[in-house]
Amino acid sequence: MIAFENVGLRYGHGPEILKDLTFAISPGSFHFLTGPSGSGKTSLLRLLLLSLKPTRGSVSMFGEDVSALDRDRLLQMRRHIGIVFQEFRLLDHLTTFENVALPFRVRGQAEPSYRSNVEELLDWVGLGDRMDAHPAVLSGGEKQRAAIARAVIAKPDILLADEPTGNVDPELSERLLHLFEQLNRMGTTIILATHEVNLLDKFDYPRMLLNDGELTIHE
């Protein structure tokens, strides 16, 4: 599903943030991505989201070399990838409901076709009564849950989550992880960046460890 070969990344003329990454991720797997702050977790996720191009090496996703993709194909691939940003990136002028419904809207679907779907998910993440609220009045944890809901609402094949539990209490954090597990069981491949030790201890999934730009995978 995802294969990296000798991938290196640097920003501009800066130092190489990611060095010689070679790994493969099979469909339906669940990986934690961990490592100290500034080790390049977000950068690696951006490579996977196809929003950054590697400085060297090759990335292939869904069996295709991404360097050769045209815009339309890239767009199609993005629609199979869900992303939870570390800083949420909700649109401030839209309500929680509208933010979560955005993936349907950009696919040109009409509201009646997804309304109950979105409401159900928002209930599930505990935002049932915050649907008309704007992000500005949501707490950090509420924003985080809205961001997660937006990433998973369209049932992506790959879910990339950047510190998706950084702003919630341990109990909710565990509940959210159960949501990810449930999605994973339905076939979604998940890469979840976190440095929360209690989650890493409680859930036994392979870990991708970034350190000094090098990646090691602990099965």
Place this chain on the structure above:
Amino acid sequence: MSEGLKLRFPRPNPIVPAHSVAGRTLMLLIGIMTFLSCVTFGGVLLVQKSAMGWSADVGRELTIQIRPLDGEVIESNLRLAVSLSEAVPGVASARVLTIAESEALLEPWLGAGLDLSDLTIPRLVVVQLSDPNAADIARLETDISAIPGASLETHAAWRMQLNTMAGTIVISGILVLGLILVATALAIVFATRGTMSTNREIVDVLHFIGASNRFIAGEFQGRFLLLGLKGGLAGGLAAVIFFIFAGTAMSTVVPQQSSAQLGVLFGQFALGISGLLGIVGVVLVIAGLTAITSRLTVRRFLTQIS
């Protein structure tokens, strides 16, 4: 799901927030540009209409001028000129101007109360044509040349000059219109790029969740089309009011007699149906220009960043 919720969401919020588009400034700018375009257009139309009117009026009339010569009886020569003229096909009537009428014509130049009787001024015969195209002017000219001291004035040179002048004004007007449209397009390009930059975060997020450039462009374009229509309508309306105002001001401020002359000059300063249609056309062109320019700019911006 529940009816209550549906009522609370009558319509989803637009993805591009209304206030983030450099709206009011751009609308004002489009309004002003539309106003200028409409006034230019209206002015050009008035000049053209008036010039055509004068040209046609003048073209229906010829003047035969007979200079008094020693040994000639001017009255019989005048009568001869009238009968010769009336024999030419296409001529409706010919009439000798009395001395008093001739003096009246000269009055503006020489002043009133001047006794012209001992001044030997040429006498005039005014020839009205029924159909300027069918009239045999050449025959009239040769016939008239038989009368000593007579010459035919067709105003052809004057008409040509008038047409050239009107043509120059029309071309200048079109040039000005073109420049206004180009300036408008440039301003819209800047405004659109500014709007796209301030909404960069929205564009990026939409890209990340799989929105096509087409979709994103559509969200922005709608805004600009609306702005263009609103600004254009305001400018067009202002132009119509301007012409109505200018028309009434012309007839109240200027004394009756000269107003009649100005009316002749400016075709009553009224735009008429064609002028109104033209203004509607200008408004539509500017709205369309806004839509197309912003569309292209948005597309370009999206292609550049992705």
